[in-house]
Structure formats: structure tokens, C-alpha cells
Amino acid sequence: MRILLAIILFLGIAPLEGWGDEPGASASPQLAKLRGEITGLIGPARCINLVQCRIAAIGVNSCGGPAEYLVYSWLSTDKGALETKIAEYNFLQEDLQKKQQPASNCMAPAEPTAACVNGRCVLPGGR
Numbered sequence: 001m002r003i004l005l006a007i008i009l010f011l012g013i014a015p016l017e018g019w020g021d022e023p024g025a026s027a028s029p030q031l032a033k034l035r036g037e038i039t040g041l042i043g044p045a046r047c048i049n050l051v052q053c054r055i056a057a058i059g060v061n062s063c064g065g066p067a068e069y070l071v072y073s074w075l076s077t078d079k080g081a082l083e084t085k086i087a088e089y090n091f092l093q094e095d096l097q098k099k100q101q102p103a104s105n106c107m108a109p110a111e112p113t114a115a116c117v118n119g120r121c122v123l124p125g126g127r
Helices: 003-013 029-042 079-100
Strands: 052-060 068-073 115-117 118-123
Touching: 029 068, 029 079, 029 118, 052 118, 068 118
Parallel strands: none
Antiparallel strands: 052 068, 115 118
16 A cells, blocks of 8 residues: 555655545455556646646545545546546445445545646645
């Protein structure tokens, strides 16, 4: 898990805080594999200006809504492939949540705004 976090932070596509707290994230190798594939599809999220940066909701909060958000660049990301992979991830995570019946505080993260900083799309805080 720490290696994946380091890779995501290095690539500049880290989601909002708390992504490692997703129910089933550390317990499911399939979920971790899909997360890695999503990270790979997003790549370095390069941008020239803010217009090229987009936000993608990922994960399923046990009370509804997304668990978090990722930032990507439409310049270098196949949006269709990304949406398909996120749908697979969400389906698997929701299935795991139903089996594990996780407790949640039902606090859904607010959708952030992306920024283009030093040629990369990032979330608030420069990540």
C-alpha cells in the first residue's frame, strides 16, 4: 500500500486524503490491481493550462456517492478506458462493502477543483 501511495504521489495524481481508508482496499488484491490500472491510465496528467485538467469520481461511499476524486488530463488520458476501469473498480468495491458491511461516517468528500501546476494536473494542495 505504501509503495502504491509513493507511486501515485510521484506521478502527481494523488486523490484526496483518506483513499487508503476505503473498505476492502487493503483486503482485496483485485481492488489494488484495478487501482494500479487506473493510475496507469491517468499517467503523469500533463497539462499546459487548467482547461486540460478533469476530475473523476472513484470508489463508492457506503452511504452513497463517491469515496474520493482523482485528477487527470484529457490530453493524455483515454477517457472511455478510464471510465470503464473506474466502473469496474466501483462495482468491485461496492460488492466488497456489501459482503463486509463496513461502518462509515457517511461523510462524502466535496468535489475538488483541479489545477495545472508545473505542467501537471493536481488536486488542491498541489498534489
